[in-house]
Amino acid sequence: MNNRFKLGNYSLYLMLLPGLALIVIFNYVPMAGLAIGFQQFNPTKGLFGSEYIGFENFKYVYSLDDTMTVLRNTVSIAVMKMIAGLIVPIVVALLLNEVGKAYFRKGVQTLIYLPHFLSWVILAGILMDVLSPSTGIVNQFLGLFGIKPIFFLGNPSWFQPVLVISDVWKEFGFNTIVYLAALTGINPNLYEAAQMDGAGRRKQTWYITLPGILPIIILLATLSLGNVLNAGFDQVFNMYSPVVYSTGDIIDTYVYRLGMINFQFGVATAVGLFKSVVSFVLISVSYMLAYRFANYRIF
Amino acid sequence: MVRRKSPGRTAFIYCNYTLLALLSLLCIFPLIQVLAISFSSSYAAASGLVRFFPVDFTLDAYKYVATKPEFLRSFGITIERVLLGVSINMLVTILVAYPLSKDSSQLRFRTAFVWLFVFTMLFNGGLIPTYVVIKDLHMLNSIWALVLPGALPIFNVILLLNFFRNIPKELLEASFMDGANQWSTLWRIVVPVSLPALATITLFATVGHWNAWFDGIIYMNQPDKYPLQSYMQTIIVARDMSNLSLDDIDKLKNVSDRNIKAAQIFLGALPILLIYPLLQRFFMTGIVMGSVKE
Amino acid sequence: MSKTRTKPLLTVCLALTFLVSACSNSKNADEDNGASGNVSATASTEASASASASASSAGGTASDPFGKYDPPISLSTFRCMNDAETYPEGDSIDNNVWYRAYQEELGVKLTNKWTVSTAGTTCEEKTNLSIVSGDLPDFFPVNTKQLKTLVDAGLVEDMTEVFDKYASPLVKEAYSANNGVAMTAASFNGKLMAIPGTTRGLNNVDMVWIREDWRKKLNLPEPNTMDDLLNIIKAFVSQDPDGNGKKDTIGLTMGKNFYDGYAGLAGFFNAFHAYPYSSASTSMWVKDKDGKLVYGGIQPEMKPALQALQDLYKAGAIDPQFVVYDGAKAAEAENQGKAGVHFGYFWNIGWPIDGMAKKNNPSLEWKPYPIPSADGTPAMVQVPDPTAYSNIAVKKGMSHPEVVVKMMNMFFEHIFSENAEPEKYHSQVVGDKKYGYFNYAAVQGEHPEKNQIAFNAVSEAMKSGDTSKLGPEQKLYYNALKAYKDGDLTKWGDDRTWGPEGSFSVLGKYKDNKLIKINEFLGAPTNTMATKGSILMDLESKMITKIILGDPVDSFDQYVNTWKQSGGDQITKEVNDWYAQNHQ
Structure with missing residues (x-):
């Protein structure tokens, strides 16, 4: 049946109205502020009085010695986090799905989502203890195998893995929730049919469960591309030190330090805009690719 | 479901339980x-x-916290914020996600609309212009400043519209056949069959409102209007040790006591930790198909 | 004691003890009954009336420093408050003893546009937002950076004239102390663009805190030279000072912030006559032999100090984890009794050292020593920022700019003058609650040397046994010291602060021997500092960290070159221009 020209469909546009109004007021109107990225922003002159300087703010950041190192660190940390942050929750969701006892499943689900609610300030303090080369439990454990104490937070080659692992540890339980919700959407008839055909658990997982949550996986993977230049300011800021700048310094921490004395609104806005544009391009490209080649609309 | 277990399957189950238990401990x-x-x-x-x-x-730390009016007061404000904020979030999210879950034949310019929303997820004007807008709307110092600017979490919209799309077409068509319009179909059919997805999004919205602290500090004019996390932020933030007077030291001793911080962190996190177990009963399998069969 | 002999300076009293912080003047000592014997009968209006009379006779101007506005005026401000502040039942930052006094005595109805915590950077952010969005109240506290922005934009009133005309003699005297440094940062081209608030004075300097019981146990000499001190630090690692048979102690406690008031390194560098300091608000400038200002952190004296730090690190006397530790985290080892030397300010007894700790562990002893010298010349300690940490600016076009000066007069009058009512306006202990009333005041100041004056008075009384000259507050310290002498170990913290071996005795030595080096640059950040200063700060912290951890000390030379090329030379020029302008 074709509803296209029925009056009833105007209600669809009406439904969009409140949401549109909200984003126009609270997102699109303030976006005029992006102009700051092209200004020598003077707080007392404001958005309309400040002098326009074209791409000077961008050039300034680009010209700094450490920009390339910082950009490389950011992408490398963010990409590792994206990949690990995608795979681990899927695996855990699938493993939880295999658990028969409801109380155990619910218990685990609840416990693994706990670290999400502790801030990085607190977790960083705890990690410093746990990873301490002198008293940390991790190094004591490694000592049992004759491994000399490692100063994880002060060693440039260990710092990135520590960031990635601790980030996954903090967030995987929370991210698992989406996949668990997606699992509920799979048609139970499919499993019954598969059992009739004699498919084992592994085959059912492979041919029914995974394809069933594939759209959500693709969706979350695409959306996570928006974070390709967000390596996690709070986490890094609370854990890094000049010793590990070579691998641990990221765009956000770098810009923060650059603006310590006089907060450079122009530079900060320019960097933010750059990050937004990169994210936008990546997300658009993956959206196009999925549509062109799989005829699938991610959103 | 599985009657006979192969040895491999049994081994897997044991490993699985052990692994998940270890993860939980961690x-x-x-x-x-x-x-x-x-x-x-x-x-x-x-x-x-x-x-x-x-x-x-x-129990000293808890006794101390019990005497602090700030803690309970900010806690109350957070409850108010979560109740009001999540209701609005859910309402607007559902209203936006439903039309967007249709294809272009039913909602013209659908793609344009989607991108209009997605765009705001990636670009924002920054603190100053947003502050000026809130100020010009005379929303400073009111709960609306905490609730309205983030009333439409785009991530949740996208998640929900994907769930809505998976609702079997027959279900909706049956509803239209019965003479229902879009509005009643949304509330009578779509929402009830999407409980797991709605539970997920409610959780996200709740957690989002619960954890937000920066807007409280920026938009509220008095600390006694702070929600819990804005108040907590002033407790856990690192102190500047370069410039203290004797009077500051006196106060520092009170606020830096780690056991007191810990007690507040724990008490502050407790309610939100309990939300998920409560929502879990909506995560039941087979709801969608179940309602088709009936 | 006759009133006429009482200099205002001596009536200045103190804001401090770890238990109580009430304040009074020496006049009350006549009554010699401490807290209750106060001038409560004096109505506050009377106080201001008498004070205004004396002021007008002294100044001979028609402007009344305490004049009341009739009809009353309404004014607004905003406030940054410590979140640990407490208020009596029913009071708040919007309605308290000071705000009521403003209304009663000055006819000023004061409202707060907003109030925010001093924790983190929220105060600065919120202030910036108010400036940017053009939402300024009639008067408001700003730091020097914000003040500079406002002055450049012409958004604040010139206060030179009103200060001259309206400031009370007591206020003028306090502001002229220490050569008037408090005024310098608020002055632009000789014009006073804001009223400076409370200053840090000359008290924010490093001393070296040592576990005295360990030092004595290991028979080590007092740290009279830097070599002595370095030996103590090394011995505290190698000679098992805690006597548990394990090599589990740390020599020198350090944190990641090198210029913090606890576990920093400023004192260490000062021992070598090196003066590095750079922060978000200022940097430390000294005169070279030609009288030109140069940045302390790029001078050759840095190298031996860095070498000594590196040697300590190699000797295992520094915990490598200092790179990630903030003050509280660094303090853990000391609290556990695993570390015994750190550099820090006078308040380190109080935090992180617990002033009551000796009660549980009577053998424990910490002692602050002056910074020793690495050579024959006595070491000088640096004061990078003696200026006010907050200035009260008045919005351009405000009809009564003098009101801020009047409020400052009122603050001094009620807290530091002969007519002071400290129990009402400074602080009070009620039951187990302590209220620091003075913090409610929207305009605050103090005599920069008031703590030192208290120390001198108490020391004098301890020697002579004559307590008649002590104010009730000073009497409290005196009593605490006496109690400690008589064996009350809970008063250890007071002894380590006010006693003959206490931290103020060390500060006194610095001051008596003129061993305090004040920053030559006291202005707001210059233009290049504002744009490049952060990069230089970053370079410096990287350089120091890496050299301590083992980079060759000669890499310092390379750092100096980079520093100069990355804007340092330009900043040096600007700083010297500033100096020329302000020291004709």
């Missing part, structure tokens, strides 16, 4: 430590002596 450890510190003496806490069990067990 995840609960930081909270245990926070809890242990909160029950320890301030000396033991400041010396970093507490690991998994309280040292010099005492």
Whole structure:
């Protein structure tokens, strides 16, 4: 049946109205502020009085010695986090799905989502203890195998893995929730049919469960591309030190330090805009690719 | 479901249980430590002596927190914010996600609309212009400043519209056949069959409102209007040690006691930790198909 | 004691003890009954009336420093408050003893546009937002950076004239102390663009805190030279000072912030006559032999100091984890009794050292020593920022700019003058609650040397046994010291602060021997500092960290070159221009 020209469909546009109004007021109107990225922003002159300087703010950041190192660190940390942050929750969701006892499943689900609610300030303090080369439990454990104490937070080659692992540890339980919700959407008839055909658990997982949550996986993977230049300011800021700048310094921490004395609104806005544009391009490209080649609309 | 278990299957099940139990332990450890510190003496806490069990067990920290009006007051504001904010979030999210879950034949310019929303997820004008807008709307110092600017979490919209799309077409068509319009179909059919997805999004919205602290500090004019996390932020933030007077030191002793911090962190996190177990009953399998069959 | 002999300076009293912080003047000592014997009968209006009379006779101007506005005026401000502040039942930052006094005595109805915590950077952010969005109240506290922005934009009133005309003699005297440094940062081209608030004075300097019981146990000499001190630090690692048979102690406690008031390194560098300091608000400038200002952190004296730090690190006397530790985390080892030397300010007894700790562990002893010298010349300690940490600016076009000066007069009058009512306006202990009333005041100041004056008075009384000259507050310290002498170990913290071996005795030595080096640059950040200063700060912290951890000390030379090329030379020029302008 074709509803296209029925009056009833105007209600669809009406439904969009409140949401549109909200984003126009609270997102699109303030976006005029992006102009700051092209200004020598003077707080007392404001958005309309400040002098326009074209791409000077961008050039300034680009010209700094450490920009390339910082950009490389950011992408490398963010990409590792994206990949690990995608795979681990899927695996855990699938493993939880295999658990028969409801109380155990619910218990685990609840416990693994706990670290999400502790801030990085607190977790960083705890990690410093746990990873301490002198008293940390991790190094004591490694000592049992004759491994000399490692100063994880002060060693440039260990710092990135520590960031990635601790980030996954903090967030995987929370991210698992989406996949668990997606699992509920799979048609139970499919499993019954598969059992009739004699498919084992592994085959059912492979041919029914995974394809069933594939759209959500693709969706979350695409959306996570928006974070390709967000390596996690709070986490890094609370854990890094000049010793590990070579691998641990990221765009956000770098810009923060650059603006310590006089907060450079122009530079900060320019960097933010750059990050937004990169994210936008990546997300658009993956959206196009999925549509062109799989005829699938991610959103 | 499975009647006979192969040896491989049994081994897998044992490994699975062990692995998941270990993961849980790993995840609960930081909270245990926070809890242990909160029950320890301030000396033991400041010396970093507490690991998994309280040292010099005492309830002092909780007694101190009980005397602090700020804690309970900000807690109340957070409850208000969450109740109001999540209701609005859910309403607007559902209203936006439903039309967007249709294809272009039913909602013209659908793609344009979607991108209009997605765009706001990636670009924002920054703190100053947003502040000026809120100020010009005379929303400073009111709960609306905490609730309205983030009333439409785009991530949740996208998630929900994907769930809505998976609702079997027959279900909707049956509803239209019965003469229902879009509005009643949304509320009578779509929403009831999407409970797992709605539970997920409710959780996200709740957690989002619960954790937000920056907007409270920026948009509220008095600390007694702070929601809990804005108040907590002033407690856990690192102090500038370069410029203190004797008077500051006196106060520092009160706010820096780690057992007191820990008690507030634990009490502050407790309610939100309990939300998920409550929502879990909506995560039941087979709801969608179940309603088709009937 | 006759009133006429009482200099205002001596009536200045103190804001401090770890238990109580009430304040009074020496006049009350006549009554010699401490807290209750106060001038409560004096109505506050009377106080201001008498004070205004004396002021007008002294100044001979028609402007009344305490004049009341009739009809009353309404004014607004905003406030940054410590979140640990407490208020009596029913009071708040919007309605308290000071705000009521403003209304009663000055006819000023004061409202707060907003109030925010001093924790983190929220105060600065919120202030910036108010400036940017053009939402300024009639008067408001700003730091020097914000003040500079406002002055450049012409958004604040010139206060030179009103200060001259309206400031009370007591206020003028306090502001002229220490050569008037408090005024310098608020002055632009000789014009006073804001009223400076409370200053840090000359008290924010490093001393070296040592576990005295360990030092004595190991028979080590007092740290009279830097070599002595370095030996103590090394011995505290190698000679098992805690006597548990394990090599589990740390020599020198350090944190990641090198210029913090606890576990920093400023004192260490000062011992070598090196003066590095750079922060978000200022940097430390000294005169070279030609009288030109140069940045302290790029001078050759840095190298031996860095070498000594590196040697300590190699000797295992520094915990490598200092790179990630903040003050509280660094303090853990000391609290556990695993570390015994750190550099820090006078308040380190109080935090992180617990002033009551000796009660549980009577053998424990910490002692602050002056910074020793690495050579024959006595070491000088640096004061990078003696200016006010907050200035009260008045919005351009405000009809009564003098009101801020009047409020400052009122603050001094009620807290530091002969007519002071400290129990009402400074602080009070009620039951187990302590209220620091003075913090409610929207305009605050103090005599920069008031703590030192208290120390001198108490020391004098301890020697002579004559307590008649002590104010009730000073009497409290005196009593605490006496109690400690008589064996009350809970008063250890007071002894380590006010006693003959206490931290103020060390500060006194610095001051008596003129061993304090004040920053030559006291202005707001210059233009290049504002744009490049952060990069230089970053370079410096990287350089120091890496050299301590083992980079060759000669890499310092390379750092100096980079520093100069990355804007340092330009900043040096600007700083010297500033100096020329302000020291004709």
